[in-house]
Amino acid sequence: MKHARYTQRGPVPQDVIEAVEFDLPALAPGQALVEVLAAPINPSDVLTLTGEYGSLPPLPAVGGNEGVGRVAAVADDVAGLSPGQTVLLPVGCGTWATHLVAEARALVPLPEGADPQQLAMLTVNPPTARLLLSDIVDLEPGDWVIQNAANSAVGGYLVQLARARGLRTVNVVRREGAVADVEALGANVVLVDGDDLAARVTEATGGAKVTLGIDAVGGMATERMAQALAPGGTLVNYGAMGGEPCAISPGSLIFRGITLRGFWLAHWFKVTDAATRNALFAELVGLIAKGQLKARVQETYGIDRIKDAVKAAAAGERSGKVMILPNG
Template identity: 65%
Template sequence: MKTVRARYTQRGPNPHELISPVEMDLPDLAPGEVRVEVLAAPINPSDVLTLTGEYGLLPQLPAVGGNEGVGRVIEAAADVNAPPVGTVVLLPVGCGSWSTHLQLPAKSLVPLPAGVDPVQLSMLTVNPPTALLMLRDFVELKPGDWVIQNAANSAVGGYLVQIAKLRGINTLNVVRRESAVDAVREAGGEHVLIDGDDLPKQARAITGDAPVKLGIDCVGGVSTENLARCLSEGATLLNYGAMSGERCMISPRYFVFRDITLRGFWLSQWFKNADPEARKAVFAEVGGLIATGKLKARVQQTYPIADIAKAVAAAAAGERGGKIVLVPNG
């Protein structure tokens, strides 16, 4: 059987010029394997950084793009009883999901509910767990507490707004341009602020004297300090990205006089250290929310694998209105 995969042999500053669809032959199924038709696979910022060579974990070249997605089992080796043919499954992290078909160990697949939009399910592995874990694991938050985040119009930002709302947590949602405000409000973000020197004033106008215990930064640069200035004494500031392309800038005064803690979060590190039951529980919680329609992401456009270069270019562009998702067999 033949498959088409989005393959690249080098890395560089123009990722869409480096990746192209390549037809390959799939071998016969080995014992314990199943053949999966890939239904949908998103293009995340980490995927783009992997193509440019700027991500923290880089595969050997040549490589196939795609770190997450969902598929449907279409064939199984004779010794495989589960998951049965026809099951929609979550693909393992880092499997090269930008492919029309994959052959994978049956035991590496997580069955998913039937009848759910595969495009929404395809984003289950990376962004929703990132939002959930940052809200859950660093500061003890109770209903009514306040959290401030920047890049609120990003995919993680949208999930964070929705998860916080389900838990009764209030969010201050910071964006860098006026045109991004509506997208955050559509995701459920009631309070949307524009980043700048007056950010603390904007925040206090909403929260009053209520403490802001957690800040979540995906931008870096001076935006890191802007968030720090909004936090209450003893709060935690959590960085998980650098959309500005700049290092986190923050004065020592916030560490010394305000007792602000700056920490980092990388989902790959969490996966590495978490036990299988913890990973399973997170996927079950997120998957349940997506399956019931309580958690969803904005999607700007889907692309077939033949248009992988256009899809990567769209994902790398600024001011998008939602996720770019590959539908390899579309």
């Protein structure tokens, strides 16, 4: 058995992590042994390795915040869970591993026959996209939403979920080469970011009122999004892919009445009751199982190539998610 372990954090994420052998303890009451089938590398995983994420586990730690596995064994007292079942792994349990032990009650059974790589990406990005569309402002079918980083994993899910709800999207990317991929997901408008973004949004939407902006980049990209919103619109930031704090002008805040707020999925999990969380996951699992919600996987790596995988995930201009398949 192997897992991807790190004992320190540093500016080059692939330098601090390595695949090492380990032994699992015997199962305690209420526990299950799980063989990990697939686990993605998210931007938050990379930031955790560099020490820049908002919540950091104590060291030493095993990488990986989400994934899917197959139950290999259960303790004698465990009911309702059997070897061979596909399960969603608990958030933050160290999923970059060939095997792990988890509390059986924390494992969520998943439909059989669905793509495990798609299910492995369920916990972080799909709920983020869904909540950004439903919990920030009230939207009706036909309304316009603008987002940047539209070729990211969250961006791709957001396009698909918005289309299913009858919403129309303006999708901003940072390079021309990303346009076609976003269009293929069903985007209404795809634009390359630039100083004249607001004018091009007005032209592309026929002057429609855009009340919600979704920002994952920060820096001056935040202000460009604010300028594209209708007066009184809301701009929500959930990331800083540009590496800079959000920049927004007094003109946008004061004279145009733009509201800037933040969203962090980890906080939502903390303050939301279990029934609401479970209902959200059930909705998303159903869409993924039917093939109606998906994300592109750029490349897969075995656990022994964890350094290469993290390096690839940290690089720019990717066209999909980097996925760890710990057991090949």
